[in-house]
Amino acid sequence: MNYIRVNNDINGNSRYVFHFFAFLSRKESYSALSVSEKYELALKKSRAIGGKKYHNKSYGGGISIQSHNIGSTVARIKKIAAKDFKK
Numbered sequence: 908m909n910y911i912r913v914n915n916d917i918n919g920n921s922r923y924v925f926h927f928f929a930f931l932s933r934k935e936s937y938s939a940l941s942v943s944e945k946y947e948l949a950l951k952k953s954r955a956i957g958g959k960k961y962h963n964k965s966y967g968g969g970i971s972i973q974s975h976n977i978g979s980t981v982a983r984i985k986k987i988a989a990k991d992f993k994k
Contacts, residue, residue: 908981911966916973923977924961924969927953930988952992956983 910923927949928936935948946968950960953970961969974980 908984910977910981911969913961913963913971920973921975921977922971922973923980924963924966924971925953925984927968927970929984930958930970932988932991934991948992952987953984955987956980 908925908929910925910929913922913924916922927946930949930952931945935945938945940948950958950970952958953972956972958970958972961971963969972980972984
């Protein structure tokens with residue numbers, strides 16, 4: 908899983924940015940939804956672990972997550988992505 912470490916937040920906590928496709932299941936990735944709908948779905952799923960929109964022109968479609976243990980965070984993202992979102 909690809910991610911980028913970005914500057915710490917104002918309290919000094921580590922932050923990482925993941926592409927929104929990391930939060931989608933294979934079924935959701937290949938669905939007939941538009942890209943913006945897929946992004947909103949991924950954002951909703953990411954909020955379960957504190958995901959937020961990453962507002963930066965250099966990385967479109969990013970979701971930032973504060974993490975002190977990136978291995979644990981990646982495992983949680985994979986678990987979230989494996990499940991289809993229920994409204």
